Amino acid sequence: MSNLLRDLREALSGVTVIAGEDVDQRYWSDWYRGHPTRPLALVRARSTDDVSAVMSFCNRHRLPVIVQGGLTGLCGGAEAEADAVILNLERMSGVEAIDLDAGTMTVLAGTPLETAQKAAEAKNLLLPLDLGARGSCTIGGNIATNAGGNNVIRYGMTRAMVLGLEAVLPDGTVLSNMNSLVKNNAGYDLKHLFIGSEGTLGVVTRAVLQLQPRPLFRAAALLATASFDALVGTLTAVRRGLPGSVDAFEVMWPEFYGIVTSEMPKERLPIAQVHPFYALVQVSGNDEAHLAASFDEILFACSERELVTDAVLAKSEREIEAFWAMRDAVAEFQRLVGPRTGFDVGLPLRKMEAFVEHARVGLASRFPGAITAFYGHLGDGNLHLMCHVPNVTTQPKKEIEDIVYSIVRDLRGSISAEHGIGKARTAYLNYSRTESEIALMQTLKRAIDPNNILNPGRVIAV
């Protein structure tokens, strides 16, 4: 094995290759922390050529490669393996160009999302991808996992923002698909192979992203409804009243609202009473007066129609930030409640209520006293669930997952709306995808990575 490392170092002259025993524990796993593992070696690529050299060497020697971006993944896709080389892209960071006419950005894969967001902002443009991990996650990881986040209802997932990309194939071939045209039907649109396939078909090294005009003003409200129907009715009213201007419609069930506000003094709570549903709604646009008046009017009409039973309009940017801080306090769940098993499921709007009910009952009857907290992106059909079972030394993750994913399967939902499959969910992939779909995924994987060296064991078994 030490010969292999020596040969790797030789093949990659000038590139940092850290032997397994010297690899910092930070690189042993992503945020999922399934089985943090010391890898064979860690390579810190500086360029596409470095990535190509690594892949070419590892393909020749049948060495597994695990690609790492910002390590914020939630399903173990970037977790190290004892026999694998970690290909880390953190050094490939930087915004290479912003084209003001076209509103596009050319960016390296290792660039943190927040860095790219700020570069767009500095040119008065918007990179509309946004998620809690923005400070750490990288553009390459966002693309590989087709990241979702808070603004999908308005701008779509990462896939919708990628015009072109460069990727290194498992055999080291550099695939330049740096399209910057909005319309290009000259042959297969290859970028889609690499978006959302979690690094199993190629290593994304740079990309051309479509930016958007930055809306000048935003308005937000926290509201409560008495029923799920009323919640859906409110979403429809906001969408119809301000088409194309709804940034977010985040729903919180009362357990979730209770947990994230548990450390706030009661008199500082925007809505102190307990309601069946809470929603954080944000709209934005360029015509401040029209935006504010329309938003007011829509919410007022929703109250009149008894859809909305309580509502607080943010009176300042600071109050909007405070609403979001509450929603983002989900990151504190572990501290506030305890270790959790998390879910990210996709469901048709009309099946969400049934899902919540079945999951609540199913988990409570199997694990009396279990704490379940539901929240999600209503307009996208995306629900998150956190479950904590009290008084156990280890959370019964597998049993909890079996219960929840069986409900998802029976409701014909998706076991992963935005987080992906990684290593954590491969066993459940057939709950959401047919046999012929999985067979076609395997055909693609075998055709592009015949030696199964790139992120092996992720997404699908080959």
Next chain:
Amino acid sequence: MSNLLRDLREALSGVTVIAGEDVDQRYWSDWYRGHPTRPLALVRARSTDDVSAVMSFCNRHRLPVIVQGGLTGLCGGAEAEADAVILNLERMSGVEAIDLDAGTMTVLAGTPLETAQKAAEAKNLLLPLDLGARGSCTIGGNIATNAGGNNVIRYGMTRAMVLGLEAVLPDGTVLSNMNSLVKNNAGYDLKHLFIGSEGTLGVVTRAVLQLQPRPLFRAAALLATASFDALVGTLTAVRRGLPGSVDAFEVMWPEFYGIVTSEMPKERLPIAQVHPFYALVQVSGNDEAHLAASFDEILFACSERELVTDAVLAKSEREIEAFWAMRDAVAEFQRLVGPRTGFDVGLPLRKMEAFVEHARVGLASRFPGAITAFYGHLGDGNLHLMCHVPNVTTQPKKEIEDIVYSIVRDLRGSISAEHGIGKARTAYLNYSRTESEIALMQTLKRAIDPNNILNPGRVIAV
């Protein structure tokens, strides 16, 4: 060969199989009419099972299959071959379901676009795909070619509207990928393999489409500018002023405007004077007063800034229709001018002017007296060009294409923004795509269609 036909009929009991000598000439080619050819046979599938049986039989017998939708393609993708079976999907027509909550439509591949549009409209929803061939082209063909059209600037290409689909693979496997969720990251997003690959990887048989709320009011103007910069400035102003509300920004160069208005009496022309650029701009929304006032204001500001030199606002729906009729009169080019060689190129905004200039000069110097007419979708970077060379018995298509495509290549544009490659443009594919991209397309084709029986010779040579 007659044995093969007998066996095919036997394998497809109950399905209409028409022998080559009885095949109506309508099925010999699409609108491209490269080399209309009598096929071996024509099969009129009624169901996905029929399609599966045809593919399975033809795969076993290594019989080429050409798929036909509405036959409106402009690059020979659906043209028959003497040794091939035509798989026609016209009988697989119908909207199966519209889900009002999710705003989705489930539709069979052979459904004409206009039928699907009207079904959406009847439910007060919008299927935002629209193109001149709407009455004949089918949803399956729209998906296979990733059709563009008039509203791409606002709603994207067909790809952006497809949530899920069902496709039959070359070996007859039915791939059900009928996703209806906005967010679904459970494994590879396989639908993208079939969207825009022009039927070379599978036969699309049905789909789930995302519909949009139908805007209640629209406004349109025909305007003229003195320079390309002023045109771009106007586009930017309209987009900023009414973000998310711009349906179309169609630009016409003066030759084009002259041809499409040549049969109108001068006093009825909306703009009678000759200008360097004309544009048809349409916006729409739900707040009529706000829409009209904003649009007025934006156009007035553009005049004040001397971006717009002449403008006519449509005063009624009828006038809007009249503007569009002018733009759509491009279909009359052949009658008004003569046989033409047509182009559909994609270019960065800032290279459009250079393209027009180089193409005009290049064609005029090689073919004195050549008539060239440019028009296109400015916001999408998509230009069309018609060229007619007078006083020749046959249009020198190949030479014209060599001249135009070389300019596109040198400007790093796309040889096909929306029409696709088909049979007509395979020789130029490498003008817009790299060697490694074409190699990867071939890898995909070989993996999914190892016997090369499905639409062979389309898009890429294998």
